[in-house]
Amino acid sequence: MAPSGERVCLGVDPGLARVGYGAVARSGSRFRALEYGCIETSPKLSFMQRILQIYAKLGEQLERCAPAFMSVERLFFGHNATTAEFVWQARGVVMLLAAQRGLAVVEPKPNQIKLAVCGTGGADKRQVQRMTQRFLGLDRVPSPDDTADALAAAITGFALMRDEELRAAGA
Numbered sequence: 001m002a003p004s005g006e007r008v009c010l011g012v013d014p015g016l017a018r019v020g021y022g023a024v025a026r027s028g029s030r031f032r033a034l035e036y037g038c039i040e041t042s043p044k045l046s047f048m049q050r051i052l053q054i055y056a057k058l059g060e061q062l063e064r065c066a067p068a069f070m071s072v073e074r075l076f077f078g079h080n081a082t083t084a085e086f087v088w089q090a091r092g093v094v095m096l097l098a099a100q101r102g103l104a105v106v107e108p109k110p111n112q113i114k115l116a117v118c119g120t121g122g123a124d125k126r127q128v129q130r131m132t133q134r135f136l137g138l139d140r141v142p143s144p145d146d147t148a149d150a151l152a153a154a155i156t157g158f159a160l161m162r163d164e165e166l167r168a169a170g171a
Contacts, residue, residue, distance in 0.1 A: 008023055008034065008068055009023070009067055010023050010154065011071045011072075011153035011154025011156075012150055013149035013150040014090050014091040016041065016047075018146045019146065022142070023036065032137065033136045037147060039053070058097055070098050070103050070157070071106050071156060071157025071160065072095065072153070073113065074108065104161065108153055108156045108157065112156060113128065113152050116156040116159050117156065133148075135155055136151060
C-alpha cells in the first residue's frame with residue numbers, strides 16, 4: 001500500500017510462461033517501485049493449471065499493492081499464431097482480474113512505452129531497462145526482462161491515465 005498522496009499503478013507484461021508485474025507509486029513527478037517480480041509457470045503443467053496459477057498469484061499481488069488502476073502492455077506477434085493464442089488467453093486472465101476489482105486499465109503499445117520512458121519510440125530493450133532503473137531509483141536493472149517491461153508499463157500508465165482523465169473531463 002502507498003502512503004496518502006501517492007497513486008499506485010500495477011504494470012503487467014502478460015505471458016503464459018512468465019507474467020511480469022510491477023507496482024509503481026507516483027506522487028507529483030516522483031516515481032517509486034513498491035513491489036515487482038515475475039510469475040513463472042511450468043511448461044510441465046497443463047494450460048488450465050498455468051492459467052489458474054497466473055490468476056491466483058496475480059490476484060495476490062493486486063491485494064497486496066491495491067492499485068488505483070492497471071497498465072497492461074499490448075501484445076504484438078509476428079508469425080507464431082499458436083504462441084499468440086496462449087498468450088492472449090493469459091492476457092484475458094489479467095483483464096478479468098482488473099474487471100473483478102473494478103480497476104481501470106490502460107493498454108500501452110510497446111512503442112508508447114519506449115517513448116514515455118526513453119523519449120523515443122525506437123529505443124531498444126536495454127535502453128528501456130536502464131531508463132526504468134533510473135526513473136525508479138533502483139540499484140540495478142530489474143530482471144528478468146518481463147519485470148522491467150512491467151515496471152516501464154506502469155510508468156507509462158500514469159501518462160496514459162492522465163490523458164484519459166483529461167478527455168473524460170472534457171479538457
